[in-house]
Amino acid sequence: MPDWLMVHNGWLWAILGLVLIGGEVLAPGVFLIWLGLAALLTGAAVGAFGLGWQAACIVFALFAVACVAAGRLLTRRRNEEPDAATGLNDRGRQLIGKVFRLEATMTGGEGRIRVGDSSWRVTGPELLAGTEIRVVRVEGSTLVVEKA
Numbered sequence: 001m002p003d004w005l006m007v008h009n010g011w012l013w014a015i016l017g018l019v020l021i022g023g024e025v026l027a028p029g030v031f032l033i034w035l036g037l038a039a040l041l042t043g044a045a046v047g048a049f050g051l052g053w054q055a056a057c058i059v060f061a062l063f064a065v066a067c068v069a070a071g072r073l074l075t076r077r078r079n080e081e082p083d084a085a086t087g088l089n090d091r092g093r094q095l096i097g098k099v100f101r102l103e104a105t106m107t108g109g110e111g112r113i114r115v116g117d118s119s120w121r122v123t124g125p126e127l128l129a130g131t132e133i134r135v136v137r138v139e140g141s142t143l144v145v146e147k148a
Contacts, residue, residue: 035064
């Protein structure tokens with residue numbers, strides 16, 4: 001390896017980090033920023049400890065895994081199950097916790113409610129028409145409700 005590369009090894013990692021972070025700005029996806037941060041940390045470690053290129057690559061790999069994992073924890077929503085659907089395009093899931101009025105008396109544990117311009121099938125305890133109910137969960141296209 002050329003001497004100039006060994007002397008400026010830490011700066012090259014810092015430049016790589018800035019390029020990766022700049023790439024994140026141009027093509028946002030919240031991934032390159034963590035690799036850019038790992039490259040900046042690697043540049044700092046190389047500058048502080050004078051690591052060779054082999055050790056620097058190993059340090060970068062470790063920092064990359066740590067930064068991506070930390071980024072995942074920071075960007076995940078609170079109380080969200082990993083890999084859970086966000087509710088986007090899932091109308092039933094968006095209704096959980098909302099209160100509605102029964103259109104008709106529930107018989108046999110089944111009834112219907114009106115939500116906007118649509119009608120939903122509901123299951124739960126037998127209740128009279130006009131009773132306020134709260135959606136507690138969704139089972140397929142059926143809302144499971146309880147008295148509000």
